[in-house]
Amino acid sequence: MPAACAIEMIHxxxxxxxxxxxxxxxxxxxxxxTLHVVYGDGLAILAGDGLLxxxxxxxxxxxxxxxxxxIAARKLAVIRRIADAAGASGMVGGQAIDLQxxxxxxxxxxxxxxxxxxxxxxxxxxxIRAAAVAGxxxxxxxxxxxxAVDRYASWLGLAFQIVDDVLDVExxxxxxxxxxxxxxxxxxxxxxxxxxxxxxKRMAQEAVDQAVAVLAEVQLDRSRLAEIAQWVVxxxx
Amino acid sequence: MPAACAIEMIHxxxxxxxxxxxxxxxxxxxxxxTLHVVYGDGLAILAGDGLLxxxxxxxxxxxxxxxxxxIAARKLAVIRRIADAAGASGMVGGQAIDLQxxxxxxxxxxxxxxxxxxxxxxxxxxxIRAAAVAGxxxxxxxxxxxxAVDRYASWLGLAFQIVDDVLDVExxxxxxxxxxxxxxxxxxxxxxxxxxxxxxKRMAQEAVDQAVAVLAEVQLDRSRLAEIAQWVVxxxx
Numbered sequence: 377m378p379a380a381c382a383i384e385m386i387h388x389x390x391x392x393x394x395x396x397x398x399x400x401x402x403x404x405x406x407x408x409x410t411l412h413v414v415y416g417d418g419l420a421i422l423a424g425d426g427l428l429x430x431x432x433x434x435x436x437x438x439x440x441x442x443x444x445x446x447i448a449a450r451k452l453a454v455i456r457r458i459a460d461a462a463g464a465s466g467m468v469g470g471q472a473i474d475l476q477x478x479x480x481x482x483x484x485x486x487x488x489x490x491x492x493x494x495x496x497x498x499x500x501x502x503x504i505r506a507a508a509v510a511g512x513x514x515x516x517x518x519x520x521x522x523x524a525v526d527r528y529a530s531w532l533g534l535a536f537q538i539v540d541d542v543l544d545v546e547x548x549x550x551x552x553x554x555x556x557x558x559x560x561x562x563x564x565x566x567x568x569x570x571x572x573x574x575x576x577k578r579m580a581q582e583a584v585d586q587a588v589a590v591l592a593e594v595q596l597d598r599s600r601l602a603e604i605a606q607w608v609v610x611x612x613x
Numbered sequence: 614m615p616a617a618c619a620i621e622m623i624h625x626x627x628x629x630x631x632x633x634x635x636x637x638x639x640x641x642x643x644x645x646x647t648l649h650v651v652y653g654d655g656l657a658i659l660a661g662d663g664l665l666x667x668x669x670x671x672x673x674x675x676x677x678x679x680x681x682x683x684i685a686a687r688k689l690a691v692i693r694r695i696a697d698a699a700g701a702s703g704m705v706g707g708q709a710i711d712l713q714x715x716x717x718x719x720x721x722x723x724x725x726x727x728x729x730x731x732x733x734x735x736x737x738x739x740x741i742r743a744a745a746v747a748g749x750x751x752x753x754x755x756x757x758x759x760x761a762v763d764r765y766a767s768w769l770g771l772a773f774q775i776v777d778d779v780l781d782v783e784x785x786x787x788x789x790x791x792x793x794x795x796x797x798x799x800x801x802x803x804x805x806x807x808x809x810x811x812x813x814k815r816m817a818q819e820a821v822d823q824a825v826a827v828l829a830e831v832q833l834d835r836s837r838l839a840e841i842a843q844w845v846v847x848x849x850x
Contacts, residue, residue, distance in 0.1 A: 389662075393658055393659075393662060396655075396658065398653070398654035398655040398658060399655050399658070416635070417633075417635035418633075418635040418636050418712045419709060419712065421630055421633065421635060421636070421658060422630075422705050422708055422709050422712070424662070425626075425630060425661070425662075425665065425699075425705050426700055426701045426705035426706075428662065428665055428666065429665065429696050429699035429701075429703075429704075429705065430696065430700045430701060432692060432696040433692075433693060433696035433697050433700055435692075436689050436690075436692040436693040436696060437693055441686070441689065445682035445685065448682065448685045448686055448689055449682075449685055451689060452673050452678065452685055452688060452689065453673075455669060455670075455672075455673035455692065456673040456674055459666050459667065459669040459670035459673060460670050462662075462666035463663055463666035463667045463670055464663045464667060466666075467666075468659050468662050468663035468666065469663075471659055472656060472659050475655045475656065475659070
């Protein structure tokens with residue numbers, strides 16, 4: 377549970393910073409004005425910084441590992457994994473690629489399909505994988521199961537991102553809680569812009585099928601993880 | 614050494630974010646244009662975010678604790694301490710107070726001496742203390758010595774900040790590597806603005822004397838820590 381809270385704090389920090397005028401310049405999030413619109417850019421940057429730092433304070437503090445070296449080892453493994461997901465090879469790297477791709481949806485500087493997939497693997501996939509793996513590690517899962525959960529989450533992250541791009545085209549602002557049509561307006565490459573809507577939806581379903589197949593390898597295909605995978609392609613907001 | 618690198622990464626992240634237009638709006642740092650001037654605000658925010666996350670990745674990774682539970686315990690204690698120093702009760706909280714005090718050096722909203730000291734204790738003191746304490750913890754120092762090093766660093770941080778304010782009045786941009794006279798121009802309360810230059814210099818020397826006295830309690834008054842304390846009041850940049 378502390379790891380789940382830390383993941384949510386890091387997720388929220390990333391949304392606050394990504395919404396800033398210097399980044400994606402979004403004014404709506406979860407159906408409300410974004411933090412910087414209400415409190416200014418300076419406090420929004422600080423709120424994000426604080427959430428990131430406090431997430432690691434929480435991970436290091438709980439659960440209590442006094443006299444339980446196996447818990448201490450798991451906590452350090454989870455901190456490593458989550459910090460890597462947040463860092464330059466993960467979310468920060470993905471957002472940097474995103475920032476530099478804006479306005480290049482076609483022609484020089486545009487992301488091709490491989491680069492788009494790499495960007496999303498860092499930007500959203502890394503934290504989804506870290507969340508799933510952190511749960512498996514803290515529960516004391518054996519390495520083969522941790523690895524399977526990691527691969528499951530990788531497919532899940534891909535499906536999630538494709539659906540996100542599809543909803544940005546098909547969804548409405550009131551359902552999404554954020555501004556619809558934003559990506560296209562910013563000239564950002566998306567799955568629909570590269571492959572079209574129908575192919576994108578098929579790709580999302582295929583990714584979910586792969587995720588569930590990985591779960592089956594370690595007898596987790598009837599777990600909540602499988603339900604989550606199915607939800608990803610059925611969500612409308 | 615990994616902890617020292619992590620502290621420096623967090624220090625650098627804080628400088629990058631504090632220099633942003635949405636914060637202190639500084640265009641010079643270490644004698645060069647600030648990061649956002651060269652690469653833009655978006656990448657500067659991301660560079661800071663990345664340094665903060667990578668600092669915790671490094672702290673969790675090194676030194677290797679495989680089969681050494683006492684090292685794992687020390688690493689978790691150091692992560693807790695450094696994350697607290699970086700978070701809302703430390704640097705982020707101090708910078709938020711600073712941000713809201715700008716333009717209020719006199720009259721309503723101005724910081725009094727106690728509030729100024731609290732702001733600096735969070736903004737710069739917390740990381741200085743965490744750095745000293747991290748070294749003591751990783752070296753396996755007994756609790757009484759860790760506590761003494763913490764109190765030493767608290768006095769050191771106070772002296773450092775007073776000298777910083779004095780240099781902002783007396784120093785020159787070329788020596789400082791940053792813009793001199795910036796605080797006064799921004800209407801920020803400083804030690805010289807509250808107490809005058811001479812009294813501020815006396816207060817800095819008294820804080821250093823206290824720092825050395827604490828070291829003497831645990832027979833560290835002939836160590837490098839004492840030399841560092843003397844350097845703080847003699848520095849010119």
